[in-house]
Amino acid sequence: MTPHKLLITTAGIMCMALSSGVALALDGASLYRERTCIACHGDEGREPVMSDYPKIAGQKAPYLLAQMKKIKDGTRSNDSSIAMKxxxxxxxxDEMAVVAEWLANLPR
Known part of the structure; x- marks a missing residue:
């Protein structure tokens, strides 16, 4: 295979991997900080800034993911979820799922 064909093949494979929507390279801890979760739920989800906000570290990942989806789509709406909305x-x-899994693996 010529270097030119190898480069094109490699670029094609990389494009397919990046466009697949798979969150393989995502890091839960980094996303938690970058997506501002840390601002309300504390450094690792154990010390929320307000008593009304939940402690989310150690919760089950499917539960966390479901709550994030409900808040995002407006299904869950209360005084505490307004800031998160x-x-x-x-x-x-995909990022929600990675963050939920990371939080689920933290001690409460």
């Missing part, structure tokens, strides 16, 4: 545009569903 305003930042949910910063995170997509």
């Amino acid at each position: 305003n930042v949910m545009h910063l995170i997509n569903e």
Whole structure:
């Protein structure tokens, strides 16, 4: 295979991998900080800034993911979720799943 064909093949494979929507390279801890979760839920989800906000470290991942989706789509709406609703545009569903899994593996 010529270097030119190898380069084109490699670029094609990389494009397919990046466009597949798979969150393989995503890091839960980094996303938690970058998507501003840390601002309300604390450094690792154990010390929220307000007593009304939940401690989310150690919760089950499917539960966390379901709650994030409900807040994002407006299904869950209460006084505590209003602030979160305003930042949910910063995170997509793949990223939510990665953050939920990371939080689930933290001690309570």
